[in-house]
Amino acid sequence: MPELNVETTARLPKRSTAGRAIPVAGLENMPWWVIILILAGLAATFVIFTSADYTSIITLLSSGISLTLYVTFFAYFFALIFGLIAGLMRVSRNPVLFTLATLYVEVIRGIPLLVQILYFFYVIAPFLADRVPEPFDGWFRSEVNEGIIALAIGYGAYLAEVYRAGIEAIPRGQMEAARSLGMSYVQAMRYVILPQAIRIILPPLGNDFVSMLKDSALTSAISVKELTLWTRQRSANTFRPLEHWTIAALLYLVMTLGLSLIVRYLERKFAIPK
Amino acid sequence: MSEPIIQIEKVHKRFGKVHALRGVTTSVRHGEVLVLIGPSGSGKSTLLRCINGLEHIDSGQVVVDNIPVTQSAANINAVRAEVGIVFQQFNLFPHLTALQNITLAQQVIRKRSAEESQRIARQLLEKVGIPEKADAYPAQLSGGQQQRVAIARALAMNPKIMLFDEPTSALDPEMIQEVLETMMLLAKEGMTMVVVSHEMGFARAAANRIAFMDSGTIIEDTTPEQLFANPREERTRQFLSKILH
């Protein structure tokens, strides 16, 4: 039965592929590495709060974290849209759409993300800023916007392949049944194929969200003052690298673990009932 | 019974090197029940799928209710609005409940309100004998129940014609009867039906005509009584002896 494939794939929260899956089940399954991490985190927090410069560290965190999250969320949001469009083009029978999307995916996946960000910052954004009419050109002169778009373009190529795999995992009979009821290709995608595909690809999508959070650190190379750049500047100014870099690393860890938990929750919430 | 509602003329269909349909000509009239039988690979499913445009024919002509089935999107959608199809593998939408499976296309295509489409869906679930399963998901239903939901889903679009592609061959034996009874009910109500099935009990009871296909052509096309009692062709005879034991 083809339907079975969909469900078994979608009903596998236990063997989740999400970035850092923490089993929330019984204590007996509690992995020791999580406990050790929590203890290390508590110890570090203690050290930091008893240190003289802790106010400086706290400021660093709040400004750095908010920009890191801002960049991550917006870049991911746009990457989801770019990825969906490119993914749909990759499963399209139209050779022009297919070729364009394939070109995008292959080119982007062959270039390091850092190089893409720098290329966008030094080449594409100035080019666009010079050609866009007055009130809008400023948009391309903001490093934050540039970082967001560059990350989104880079991740869009990976997400396109995730979407494509999800769509192709849906048995052909689903499209046929929807079309036979009179739906157009677009309607069948919207109401029948994508809702099922999303459930299948939720774990890899969540995984990429966590990766995006980590890769947002790359935008420090184009002077986006997110957590990494803040940490770098503050630790240089205060000559306290140990405190600053430890807390920055811990913060990334807390954020990625937190996101993984959210992803796992969503995965369960949207599982197809059995 | 009156003029033909389905006309199939000299239809050819190739899949690469496979010549699946080799000049099929036949027609089905209003209210008629045509059963298609034949060995595996003889082109039964392909013929059925040409009627609602799931496969595009290479040459010849298929006309359904005076609309030629061509590649044009407008024509295909017009034909599909008239023709329901039920598949061997049910192909229910697993992320939707039985009720939602039946209401989706009513709302999207027929533009019915949520209330109206649900009322119709519940009536149809009643008709196929599982009103209590409205809120169950496909994975929570038995094969026979899933197939009856699939029939209800197709009926909700008020089709003039129903196509069935081996609707009972994926079912456990004890569930075949419940699906056949539902189909029998439709036949009695005067629905035009084309049924690919080797359930000869159904053919005897409900079919006006039975056609035997082999190697992409219709070899023999007659009444069930005639075919069972006195097949004209040797190939038909051999095939019947296999499926009738």
Ligand SMILES: Nc1ncnc2c1ncn2[C@@H]1O[C@H](COP(=O)(O)OP(=O)(O)OP(=O)(O)O)[C@@H](O)[C@H]1O
């Ligand atoms: N999508 C396709 N691609 C390639 N070949 C196909 C395709 N669909 C059908 N065929 C071939 O066309 C021929 C007729 O197939 P069809 O499915 O119509 O046979 P059938 O009579 O329904 O057989 P069965 O009883 O096994 O369902 C077969 O040889 C089959 O392999």
Ligand SMILES: [Mg+2]
């Ligand atoms: Mg078949």
